[in-house]
Amino acid sequence: MDSWSLEAFKKPYLKVGHIEKTGAGIFELGESGSEFVIESQACDELIATVHGLKSPDNAQWRSLSERHEHDEVRALINHLNEAGLVRESSPEHTLQGKRNITQDSLAEALDALHTTHFDDPALCHQLLDFIDNLHNTSVRQVLAESGHVYIKYAKLTLLCWTVTCPPAVMAAKKLLNALTGHRDNESSIEYSAFWAGELRKCLSVLVWLLNRSQKVDTRKVDFPALHIEEVDSGVNLAVRLERWGLDFMEHVAPSQYQQALAKTGPGRDALIAASYAQEYYITDRFVDLISPAIAQRLPRPLKKLARRYYMEEAGHELYELKTCKALGMTEAQLHSSLPTPFGQLVCDLYTCLASKELVAYFAAATITEGLPGQVNLLNELSAANNATPLFNKTSRKHESLNDKLGHQYISRIMLAEVGELSIEEQQTAANAYALLLDLNIRAWEQLHDFHITLQMPAINHRMLDYIA
Template sequence: MERWDIDRYRRPALVPCEVSSGGEVLTIGIADDLIDLSFEGVARDEVAGVVEQLMRPSSDVWVKLNEGECPAWIRALTEQLDALSLIEETDCGIASVTSDTERAIALCAQVGRRLAVVVEKRLAMYKDVLAAVHTMLADNVQDREQAAFPFSNEEAGPLANNFALQALYFQLAYARRNAPELLIAWQRVLAEVFAHLRWHPATAIAQDTTRDGINRIASLDSTDLQMYLLSFAHFVEIAPLRVGRRVTSAPTDNLREPCSGLVLAARAERLLLKALDGLGGNVYASAALASDAITPLVKGLYIEQYHVTDRFVEILGPLLSRRLKRNLRTRLFQYFQEEYGHEAFELATCVALGVNEADVRASVPLPLTALYIDAYTVLADRLPTAFFTSIMVTEGLRDQRSPVHEHIAALVERALHAGDIVVKHGETNDELNHPSLSRLFLADVPFVTPQEQRDSLDAALFMLEVNVRQLESVAFFYGDQTQLRFHGLHEGRRPLEI
C-alpha cells in the first residue's frame, strides 16, 4: 500500500487557528491546544504569513505547493502539520456526489424503461411476478433470517419451482448484507416500470425518496450498479417464461434421520450425476465443441471466469470468521491460500488471447455470473454445510472428465503465448485435488440434521443449474459475435437479452 502524502488532498487547508509569536518561537492555537513551531533560516514573520495563508484553501501557497514551486521549508511545514492531523480536506465532494447520483438515477431509469417495454407487451403475465418482486424488496427481519432454502417445497408460494425468483431471492439476500444501496436502486427500477405501465401492486412499499437515501446509490461502483440493475431486470424478465422455471429438483422428504458429512457428500455426488444426465446437452457445450478457433465465445468464457475468480475472496470470506472445528478452519484457510490470486490466470489468458486488460476489468459480468458469485456467498454465510456440499459443482466432481473444457483448453493452448498460462492453471487445480474438496470439508462435519441435508442437497442442485445456465448465457451472449463486444450499457456495449 502506498504512503499517504500531502499531495493527495484535493482542496486542503490548515485547521483554523490563532497565530502568536514570542522570541524565536511561533505558536499556533487550535481550540485549547497550543503548538509551538520552531524554525531555522526563515524569518518568523514569513512563517507566520505562510501559516495564515494555509488556513485558506484557495491560497496561492497551496497552488504553488501542488505545482512544486514552493521552497522546501514550506513543504516540510505542511507535512509536519499534516502529521499532527491539522490539515483537513475542505472539498466535501458534494458536486461529485450530486453528479454520481444523477448518473445512477439515470441508469436506474434507463433499465426500468427497458424492462417496462418488455413487461408492457404481456402485462397480464407479469402482474403476479411484479407483485412478488415488489414484496421481496420489503426489508424486514423475517426475510433476512430465513433459511438458505425457504423455497424447497410447494408451500413456498411464487418462489416454488421458479428459478428466476429464487435467483432474485439470493441476490436480495446478498444485497441486504453487503450492498443495501441496491435495494433503493431496484425499487427505483420497479417504480419506473409501474409509472410507465400506470399500474402497481395493491400493496405498495414505501420507497426511500430522501436525498440522503438516493445519494446512497451513488456510493456504489458504477460497474457494480450496472451489473445488479441488469441482473435484476433479467431475472424479472424471464420469471414468468418457460426459461424461468426451475429444472432441477429431487425429493428429499425421506431424509428424516441425521447423517454424517461424508454420507451427505456421497448422496450429493449421486444426486448431481443423475441431475447432469437429466439435463442432457446444452447450448454452450454444442457451441464450444463446434469451435475450432479462438472466437469471442472462447474469449467470453475466460472473461466471465475472471469475474468469478476476482471475487473469490468475497465468496469464502463469511466462512473464515466462523468458529468451526480447528481442522476444518485449517482446511478453509488452506483453500483460501490455494485459490487466492487465481484471477491472474484468467486475466492473463484474456490478455494473451488479444483482449485488452482494462476492458476486461471494466466489463460488466453477465447476470448468471453475478448470481453464481452471490449465491455461493450467501450459502457460505448462512449454511456452511450447503456451501461444502455445493462447492463440488464449481470444483468438479471426482473422477469426472469435461470434454467441453478439455476442448476449449486445447484450443487456447495452441494460441500464441496462452498455452503455458492455461496449462499452469489446470495443473495447479489438479495438483491441489480440488475435486475432493467437498469430501475433505464434510469429513470434518460429524453431524448433519435432516433439514440441513435437505437444504444442502437443494443447494447443490440449484448451483448445478446456475452453473449450466451461466455457461449457456456465455454461449448466448458471446457465441454469435464476430468481433468481441462486452456486456453492459455504455460505450457500444449491449445487455443480455432473452
C-alpha cells in the same frame, strides 16, 4: 499498504483554525486551539504560507512534493499530515456523483424493460412485499420454494444483496415501484463505502431476471430424488451430493456450449473470449465468497481450513486475467463492462450462503472447483482448432495448481470437520447444491445463446444487451 503521504490526497487543504504569533520567531497553531508551537527564523513567512495552504486551490500544494524532505515548509506540512490537520477537499467519489450514477442506472433499467415490453405489476408487487419482509425471510425458506426458477433467483438475489450490496435493495425497490407506476420518494439509498457502479451491475441482474420471468423456462430439468431420511455425517453428505450431481448431469440435454467450443464456426472466438471473461469475473470474486465463512465463530480446525482455502485462492484471478489479455481484452474493459447476469448470480449466491448457510456453502463449493475426476472442458475445448493454442497457458497453470491443492475435494475436506448433520440441514444443503449446479450449467449455456445464437461481442456494456 503504502504509508499515507501528501501525494495520496486529491486536493488537500489545511484544517487550521487557530494561528497565533506568540513571540519573536514563535507561533502556535491547531484545528481550533493551540496544538503545536512552531519556532522559525522565517516565522512571518511560514505563518503566511500556512494561511495560504488553508485553501485547496493554493498553488504551493502542487510544488510541495518537489521540495526537499528537510525543507521547513515540507517538514511542517508532513507533521501536520501525521497529526490529521491535512484534509481532502475533493473526494474521488462524491455522494452527488453516486446519486447521478444511480439515477442514470435506474433510467437505463426502466428503458431496457420498457423496450422489451415488460408489464407484470403483480410480480413487481410480489417482489416489493418480499423486500419489505426481507429480514423475516431466510435463505433456506426460498431454497425450498417451487415455482418459476427466475422468480426464485430474484428473491435469492435480493437476499444476497442484503449481504453483498445493501444499497442495491433500495435501488431495486425504486425500480419495482417505478414499474408499477408508483413514484417512490421515500426509499433513500445510503451508499457508505459502496460504489454506485456495482449497484448498476446489480440492477442489470434484476432487469434480466424480470425479463426472463416472462418467458417459458426451456432449460428446466428435474433433479433425480436424493432421499435424506436420517442423520448423517458431513463427509457422507459431500460424497452423496457429488454422486447426485453427476447423476443429474446425465439428465441434462447435450451441451450446446461444449459443442460450439469443440468446433469452428461463427461466434466461436467471441464465445471463447466471453467464457474466459466470465471465468475471470468469478475467480476475481472467489476469495470474497470465502471471507464470510472465515468471519464466523467456527471450530478451530474448520476455521484453519477456511483460512487456508482463502490463502490458496488469493491471487488466482491473475491467471484468468492473463488469458483474457492474451485474447485481446484489457483489465479496464473487463471492469467497465457488465458481467453476465448468471456470472454475477453465482458469486452473490455463494457469498450469501457463506454468510447464512455454512454447511450448504461448503457442500456446494465443489461445483465451482469441479467435481472429482472432471476435467476443465473450457481449457481443453477452446484450445482445440485454435490458431494460437497456447493462449490459455496461464489458465491451464491455474487448473493444474487447483489439482495439486486438492480443491476438487474441498467439500469433503470441509464437511469432514462439521460432524453429524440433521435431516433439515442436509436438505437445505441439497436444495442449495441443486440450485447452484443448475445455475452453473445455465451460466455456461447462456454464453452459447449470447455469442453463437445472437452473435454478441465478447463483452457488453448495456443492460439491454442481455435481454434484447
